[in-house]
Amino acid sequence: MTKTKNALLSAAKKAKNDEFYTQWTDIEREMNSYLEYDPDVFRGKTILLPCDDPEWSNFTKFFALHFRDYGLKKLISTSYAPKSNADGAFYTPTPLEKHSPKYDESKSMQRGRVFVLEANDVNNDGVINIDDLQWSYLEGDGDFRSEEVIALRDEADIVVTNPPFSLFREFVAWLIEGGVKFSVIGSNNAVTYKEIFPLFQQNTLWFGPTITSGDREFRVPERYPLNAAGFRVDKDGTKYIRVKGVRWYTNIDHGRRHEPLQLMTIADNIKFSKHKEIRGVGYQRYTNYDAIEVPFTDAIPSDYEGAMGVPITFLDKYNPDQFEILGSSKWVGLPISDFAEKGTYEQGGMRFYLPNGDGTHRRLYDRIVIIRKAVA
Numbered sequence: 001m002t003k004t005k006n007a008l009l010s011a012a013k014k015a016k017n018d019e020f021y022t023q024w025t026d027i028e029r030e031m032n033s034y035l036e037y038d039p040d041v042f043r044g045k046t047i048l049l050p051c052d053d054p055e056w057s058n059f060t061k062f063f064a065l066h067f068r069d070y071g072l073k074k075l076i077s078t079s080y081a082p083k084s085n086a087d088g089a090f091y092t093p094t095p096l097e098k099h100s101p102k103y104d105e106s107k108s109m110q111r112g113r114v115f116v117l118e119a120n121d122v123n124n125d126g127v128i129n130i131d132d133l134q135w136s137y138l139e140g141d142g143d144f145r146s147e148e149v150i151a152l153r154d155e156a157d158i159v160v161t162n163p164p165f166s167l168f169r170e171f172v173a174w175l176i177e178g179g180v181k182f183s184v185i186g187s188n189n190a191v192t193y194k195e196i197f198p199l200f201q202q203n204t205l206w207f208g209p210t211i212t213s214g215d216r217e218f219r220v221p222e223r224y225p226l227n228a229a230g231f232r233v234d235k236d237g238t239k240y241i242r243v244k245g246v247r248w249y250t251n252i253d254h255g256r257r258h259e260p261l262q263l264m265t266i267a268d269n270i271k272f273s274k275h276k277e278i279r280g281v282g283y284q285r286y287t288n289y290d291a292i293e294v295p296f297t298d299a300i301p302s303d304y305e306g307a308m309g310v311p312i313t314f315l316d317k318y319n320p321d322q323f324e325i326l327g328s329s330k331w332v333g334l335p336i337s338d339f340a341e342k343g344t345y346e347q348g349g350m351r352f353y354l355p356n357g358d359g360t361h362r363r364l365y366d367r368i369v370i371i372r373k374a375v376a
Contacts, residue, residue: 022162022185024058029210030183030248031062031160035070037255043071048156048180050144051163053079053113055097059160064117064130075117076152081141083109102136112142114152144174153178158252160184169195172249176204181252183208188245191315192330192366196249200315201325208248209256212316260322263302273299287353287361289329291369302372309352309367326369 034041049059060077067075097103097113115135122132140146144153144163153159153174159182163171168186173195175182190196191207199205264272266283273279278299283292291307294300297314307326318325329352353361 022058024062026185026211027058027062027160030208031066033209033254033256034183034252037253040071041252042158044073045157046074046076046155047072048152048159049075049077049161050149050153050159051078051080051142051161053077057162059162060115060133061130063160064128064133067117067119067128073119076156077115078138078142078144078149078152079113079115080143081110081112083141097135100135104137107137110141112138112140112149114138114142114148144171150174150178153180156180158182169193172196172199172205181250183248183250183252185246186249188247190249191247191312197328197330200318201327203320205249205251206257206318206320207315208250208252209254211247258319258321260319261297261300261317263298263300265303266301269299269301275299284354287355289352289369291352293352293354293364293367300370305372307369307371309364309369312366312368314368314370322373323370324373326371328366328368329364330366 031042047063049057049063053060060075063070063072063075066072097108113135114137115133117128117130117133119128120132121128122134125131138146138148140148142149144150156178157180159175159178159180162185165187168190171184172186175184176199191200196205269278270280270282275296277295283294283301283304285292286309289307289309291309292304294308294310297310297317300308300310300314309329329350352364352367354364355361
């Protein structure tokens with residue numbers, strides 16, 4: 001029986017085979033959005049691209065190409081040692097490494113590498129780009145948790161990368177601990193993690209502006225199984241996978257997060273809403289928490305002063321100038337009473353319930369609890 005794509009992705013995650021290489025256009029759109037909001041966002045900055053091999057990944061190539069027009073001070077990228085990499089069995093030295101006098105066959109498998117680009121035209125061709133990149137072996141394998149890479153993080157102003165999905169929680173904690181600005185790709189589901197959601201609530205982390213729905217195609221290593229829908233091999237034999245539900249996670253400001261939601265009043269929602277759950281019905285209150293249920297972001301009433309439960313997709317439209325996040329029905333310490341009567345759906349922990357009108361109650365998906373900020 002042929003495995004489904006979801007089954008393959010689950011197996012890949014379990015095996016830590018989650019090395020998805022980001023497409024150039026996805027990097028370009030996201031970085032351009034930051035630049036539109038602040039043209040000097042990268043100027044004079046040192047950028048670190050951990051776990052990024054410039055021979056394969058587009059991150060180093062992209063920032064090297066834009067080194068001068070972004071006004072970068074320094075670009076650093078690190079790669080992971082083949083012996084510590086699940087794809088190590090397929091490793092062959094790249095021309096950049098093998099043709100260098102620094103090349104050492106034993107070190108090549110055992111150690112990570114660090115690549116550095118500074119405002120120095122090394123080859124005297126009149127431009128600064130990836131051809132001026134200088135590299136050396138690290139002492140260790142290039143793991144982002146190593147003292148070597150931590151020191152590079154502490155030198156950097158901004159970190160940009162696509163970390164392994166299986167280490168996303170730990171990687172974000174590593175970024176927060178370092179006090180750096182960052183833009184990284186992760187699973188859309190990561191926002192529900194107990195380590196990640198509080199960062200959204202504290203306004204320490206938010207979604208990037210350019211991937212809001214749909215899926216994205218990533219290059220994958222040679223060993224990746226390609227026997228289900230969503231996988232393809234191009235004419236050069238390069239393998240790709242189309243992954244659903246990925247997002248940019250960042251603490252770099254952008255204009256989209258300051259766009260106010262245009263909303264109707266309670267009365268207008270009841271009269272004109274396109275949603276049958278609201279039109280002519282109004283808003284229900286939870287059985288086990290003092291808030292109203294707002295099942296759609298565009299149905300948030302503009303004149304309600306109390307707490308509201310909204311879908312997790314609200315975070316796509318979240319404007320911290322307009323709303324405050326109080327918590328979540330799943331993770332964050334709200335005073336939710338324990339409610340799970342016989343016959344109700346009770347799987348997966350605490351949630352909000354709505355009365356069905358016949359003495360039974362309906363358990364909802366996770367809700368974010370918000371309150372409207374007072375207009376100054």
